[in-house]
Amino acid sequence: MNYYEIIFYVFAVLTVVSAGVVVFSRNIIYSAFALLFTFTGVAGIYVLLNADFIAITQLLIYVGGIMILLIFGVMLTTNVTNVEITTQTLKALPATIVVAIVSALLVSTMVSTKWAVKDPISVESTTINQIGELLLTKYLLPFEIASIVLLIAMMGAAFLARKN
Amino acid sequence: MLTQQILDGLSKFYPETILSVTILVIVFVELFFKKKTRVSGWIAMAGLAAAMLFTFLQVNIPAQTIFFQMVAVDPFSYFFKVLLILSGFLIVLFTFLSDEIRSSEFKTQEYYALLIALTLGGFLMASSVNLLMMYLALELSSLSSYVLAGYFKKSNRSSEAALKYVIYGGVSSGLMLFGISLIYGICGSLDMFAISAYLSANPVNLITLLIAIFLMLAGFGYKISAVPFHFWTPDVYEGSPMPVTALLSVSSKAAGFAMLIRFFLVAFQNAGHPTITTEGLHQYITLPGLHWPEVIAVIAVATMTLGNVVAIWQDNLKRLLAYSSIAQAGYMLLAFVVVSPQGISAMLTYLAVYLFMNLGAFFAAILISNKYKTENIEEMKGIGYRSPLLCVSMAVFMLSLSGIPMTAGFIGKFYIFSALINNGYIWLAIIGLMNSVVSLYYYIKILKNMFLIRPQGDTGAVSFGAGYSVLLLALAIPTIVLGIFFGPLTKFAEYSVQIFGLK
Amino acid sequence: MLISISLLILFLPLLSFLILIFFGKKLPRQGDWLGTAILIICLGLAFYVLLNTGASDKFNAIYNWIDLKDAPGFGPVKINLGILIDNLSAIMLVVVCLISAAAHLFSTKYMEGDAKYNRYYAYLGIFTFSMLGIVLTDNLLMMYIFWELVGLTSYLLIGFWYENPGPQYASKKAFIVNRIGDVGFFTGIMIVYVFTKSFTFSEIFAAIEAGQLTGGWLTAAGILIFCGAIGKSAQFPLHVWLPDAMEGPTPVSALIHAATMVAAGVYLVTRTFPMMSASALTFIAYIGLITAFISATIAITQNDIKKVLAYSTVSQLGFMIMALGVGAYTAGFFHLVTHAAFKACLFLGAGSVIYGMHHEQDIRNMGGLKKKMRITYLTFLMATMALSGVPLTSGFLSKDSILAGTMAFAGLTGGFNYIIPILAFLSAGMTAFYMFRLVFLTFHGEPKNKEKFDHVKESPLPMTIPLIVLSVLSFFVFFSYNPIDANIGWFAKYVPAVQTVVPEAQRFDFQKGTTEHIVNAESPASETHGENPAAVEENHSAFTEAVHHAHYPAMGLSLFVAGMGILLAFAFYKWKKFSADAVAEKIKPLYTFSLNKWYFDEFYEGVIVKGLLMLTQAFRWFDNKVVDGVVNGAAYVTERSSSGTGKFDNSFVDGLVNLIGSVVMFFGLIFRKIQTGRIQTYLAYVLFGIILFYFIFRTM
């Protein structure tokens, strides 16, 4: 067992278990915080896949931004005063069966298909300059459109959240 | 070389740039006004007009891809740009004339910005050749439509519609993204031409590809509200403001169809084989073993049948029009089963015709809700006698939607059914015909209420201003004219079937 | 020349109809004089035509009515109308015009003061026109046309007083029964046309002789054409309408339901006699026999004067048809002519009695009119003697020759056919009995109804003249100088037996092998007038031989039978030896059976009419419930399934949607329920959709 595998299993278990907690926990606060661990676990996986820049952005934006946002959402919408902040799961047995089938299907195909895997070649220390270069050449247009998306998102959210 | 390519790309990217500039100008100008004004509306109209002008200028440049094969500028995208601008223009007019918006206390500044953003999203969806670009465009138009749907913050209906829309949209785009990742996994690239080259060259595990396609279909289906993915449509259409419903039902659906056509025809086009078949009909040969036309056929039949069948029970006009737009999507998908230029041109013709009759129907619905304060069909008894022009044009739209001869709807359906019969899909044609007979029932039900029953309560004539009737006629006349003199439209549709990258 | 005269005779009554129907009211005396004058002119012309046509002359004129040019696979389609004057039609012309003139004259008094007086005369005019049409025509289709026109006029005349229910019901019954007969007639025409490609008699006979129509179809054609006669001449199954037709005015009964219209059937059989095959003739004979016998038994117990005469007419028609059936061609036609005269006289006599007794028709409260109405009594008595077959009368001659014919036929064919003469003689006897019963009850004995009897006085002149003329015609002298033997009379010579054209196989045995010395070659006569020398030549066929032998025994027998009948009548009603009621009491079931006209009316009413009405109700239910039900049924299903919502415009929904519609609505309901409004269920459905598609298309 070399270190690589050990670290992989640690992160894998971390992510999946915390994701489980997020989904199955009664208390929404607990699930919000479990989400924190899931995102960090995912960041770890990115590191394993030597996508260092992505790991950092993941931590920065998901954990820093979206997680906080969700917690705000939780705080604002569940008046903490009343004790009942638990949210039962919808007793929807058929829904669970459907989801179970979908995920089983996915897993089985993932395992069974012979992906076109090429042998690993040496990889530079950091991917950041390649990403930077690509962003401004090949993916220039998506980059600009992403900026417009963010503008629209901000404007829309501001409008909806405004009181007047 | 890099900057040269970017500059060259920019020179072909004027319409989109103009739209983005319009968004910024709207946001900027609105800061100077306190109370509600229509200025941003006029700016939006100006922006759309400029975009239309530049699109016209683009008409005779050869089909090509720009920005490092992200976006294609070809007759196909040109057709949809024209369509989207037209519908955007009309929606802005609808918003001016809809009391619902006028009476609401919200400033309409964001409204028009989001409208332009949605149109821009549509532009990119129609012309994107890269899956990532396509996903981005989808997100842009979806996000703006979430906010538009929930525009009346105070009303329960609108906010509920927005909630359902955002959750449903989010999940669908999530599924689509997972699908895209699978395809990326299989083919190693997100560029459609690379995908088609890869798929036609080396053997691929069909099961995974199939799953990837179904997940992608979740995304497309959500956008054009095809059957298994249509569940959001009735509730969102009923909840959101009337002009937004019109917008969703026409422009976002048209963009969805553009995306669907380009993806399936380009990505799964068998690059190796020539595409001219025996009797001169242009036939795309799909990948052996991958029978996606059958998938589309099943979805089309399901969409048509469910749309028509449930519409019979509706007595809320907006919900009825929602189900009718689902059914119309079904008819268009029907044409898509015929994977040949004749099928695609039939689809495009139907889309153009669908724009006029659907927007017309929605505008009439707006006027009815303005003056009679009701969306319930049963309460529309006898209004044919009180506001004849409105009801006659409503009759024209209804008959055209149902496909009665001498209306544009008939020509649309005529081309679709002749394409089907010409390529041997007799049974699909028959099912389509039976569906249009069933659809006739609920379209005529509205006319029955308007004309055949005398008004009970006050029978005072309710007239509309000149502006309203001019717009009504502007929509009704093309619906009839295109029914008789449909030459140029079909030629334009046939011309714009040339998708970049297809022989 | 003769053609133009006969056309004149034909269209004059039509002229009178048109004038009277449009301008009748404005004419003085509402135009009855016009009608009568026209008829008298026609009578004169008819006599002229009779005198100028030789026994074997044939004057023919054709007019092309419908021309459908050359039909592929069939040949030229030409439908012509034509006039044919030969011995038969000449005589019938005279008979029809005579009786019609008599009826016109009689009605001037009888119908005086009626509200629709001019319309009555108009109807008489058009009746005469259509009757003459039947007589003069040379083809089957034209005969069918006039056949139905006669049916129409009898409908109008029977239902003349349509205010009260009796005539209404009788006229409708008459028309429908006639129609049933006509349908048979038309089917017969169709068979003939399809095989011989023509309607005209001469062409048909030539074609049959050439063998174009043989075997089963020929017999079927014969019988079906005879169906027309059954309907019109009130033969056995369809005789029920004639007694009810007595609801019409009496002159109408005299004209139509005694002499002319009912005789049309016999005339038709006479015309188409050559094409009748042996089996068809036997069928005709037996129908005639049954009719004669049944109606004779019924006539005995009837108490209404007109009903007795009606049933006696049916019986006599049965005799004529039977005569033709057994092959006594001349005898049948002879009886037709004589019967027309005295039966019309009897009816008009009854009319004057009714006129005198102020519309009293029941003979039980008549009696002793002998003294008050001398002329009517005498003429009535004379006609009764003719009808009963008393010697020195025309009736005796004709009936005797018929009976001789039946005996000859029985002799030749033997076997079961002997029943024919037996029943024939029996009916002749009964005829004598009920006629004299009628005479005694009405004219002899004490008047039963005092105050009515006092007002009785002899009918005025216009009513008595026709009576006298017709009764005189009942004497034998007009038909044959020798009161005993009819064969040497001018009539027998004028109307010789016609040779059958039926192929050899389908003839009576005694007719086989006699074609070689056929008498008058059927050459289509040209317009030329004049005696054809070879025409009248003695016809040595086996049948005439047999008739000669049977002549005297038949005469003896008929005298005996008639005598017995009269004796019995005297015993019962004149000398009152036995009381009729006592006898009736003894044979109670038989009496009531006969009184109720063998329950034919009840049978038809109960079985056929009721059955038909029930059938129509069944069809109406089927149409509303099953065929239309598909639509309403669908609505019913939707009604039930949508009871929850109940928001619909019920009258609209339950009518509209058809079965497919109901399926559509049903699915609509299901799919509608899917839209639960909860976002999670939507997402679940989406995933379910994806899985479903996956499993469907995985197999592809």
Added chain:
Amino acid sequence: MHELKILGVGILSWITFLPVLGMIIVLMLPKEKEKTVKWTALGITLLQFVLCIVLWMNFDNTLAGINKIEGFQFIEKFTWIDVPGFAWTNRVVIEYFMAVDGLSMPMVLLTGFIGVIATISSFSINKSIKGYMALLLLLNTGMMGTFVSLDFFLFFVFWEIMLLPMYFLIGVWGGPRRIYAAIKFFLYTLFGSAFILIVMLALYFSSKDPTTGAHTFNVISLMDPANLLPGSLLAGSLTTARLLAYAALFIGFAIKVPIFPFHTWLPDAHVEAPTAISVILAGVLLKMGTYGMLRMSYGLFPEAMVYFGYALAVFGMINIIYGSLCAMAQKDFKKLIAYSSIAHMGYVVLGMSSLTTQGISGAIFQMFNHGTITAMLFLIVGVIYDRAHTRNVDEFGGLANKMPKYFGLVIIGFFASMGLPGLSGFISEALAFLGAFSVEPIRVITIISTLGIVLTAAYMLWTLQRMFFGTLPEKWSGLTDLTAREYFMLVPLAVVVIFLGVYPSPILNMMATSVNQLVDFVSKSTSLTIMGW
């Protein structure tokens, strides 16, 4: 082959589009001036009828034009829509092809005549007369166009044009359950025309016009099997596709005739429609079904027609017997007439199925006669309904004395519909029977159908007795006899019925050659043994 042009436009186009002109004029008139609206409408229909008479005068009886273009008369043929083919879609050529031959001439005359009668009888309409007259004129164009057009697309377009005005005419001006009846009528006919559309398209795509090389809708060139592309759907003879196409066409037209299983819309439509519309519906619209069968089914699928000849005869018989029996059970006078017209159309179908000259000419003549006779019957119903506002037969009685003139015309109408010789009904029924009887296999069917005559006589006389004889109930003491306007409607019809009864050759000669040509064409086009010979 001679032309007849007025002001440069062919006479057929004049006859067809004159009513549209009239409609435009009527629409421009102010709403209040009801009299002018009525009289302009009448003027237009009269003008159209006069043009029909002119057309009849110049009609040459010796020409027969079923499948040979030179046999047709007053031809107007030029391309209406010509969309040049692009890279892959080939040329779309739709012709404006109008012409008349022996088959359509009687129908044109009938439409003109009934159009005038219906307009006169529409004078009694009071509710928004302007809209009514406009729709009536549009309907007139639809009918006339169907009979004269020889291009399947044009035929179908006129067929659809007829649909909408009828829907509104019944739906707005009808009786109590008018909406139900209107919708039912509309959906039934549309269901039928859906089938016709499919066959039209199938034919279009499997045909190749000899001149233009593109697909074609031209009926004449479709008749010639050489023009059908060898590999296409409907090529060849007696293939299942062709039989299916024939069956689909049959259903489409059978709904219009109406033939037994598809007839339930007729009684409702008639009961609810106003008098004038019932006159047009029964007078002309029913004939479009049978005319369509003669022109399209016989012309385009002759061998399928022979193959299904026996079935058609059976349908005819069912119609006769079923219609008469249902009529006998009706209480509503108008519904009784409706069922009687189902029975009379049964004669037409029987005659048509025989494929003999007498049969088919009998059928066409019956279509003409049924048009006039049923129009008369519905006007008779209208007269009574305007006065008594009830159609229940049992509520009347003794009308003969009360309204003698009316009774006279009723007698003519009733006895004509009973097929009494001397009136036009008899000749067509006799010819139809003679034609059908000469065909061996359907001989038994014809005999059964002759029962129809007795049944018709039964229910007609029964109705006559219940309504006109007997004593007059006192509530009808106020009934007045015919007004002048009603005279103008009924007398011309009576005159035509009597005149054609006595002297039928004007109509019969008109169709004789064409019918012979049709029979010849059908018999030569199939190897099957023709039933008759």
Added chain:
Amino acid sequence: MPNFQIGLTHFLVISSLLFGLGLFAVVTRRNAIMILMGIELILNAANINFIAFNKYGQLGVDGQVISIFVIILAAAEAVIALAIVLNIYNNFKTVNADEIDNLKE
């Protein structure tokens, strides 16, 4: 797993699991915000896919650039979704998705 050497499939399995859990959260949890969390999980799963395929397919850094864009879009969507959820809270005083169903049939 057949060979202990960590291969592409391991990562894909993880992403599928995350995807499944995300879906489960979306479909069964009643609280709207829980659904948003579910959506985030799904998007993360897709991201893992992208990067995994990118590494093992030797496709340069395209995959990573794509995942950047995915993260951007996830953020934008989360913002808008939350704004709408807050709006719902103001109007309906509850955030349970299954109680908000008066737009139905």
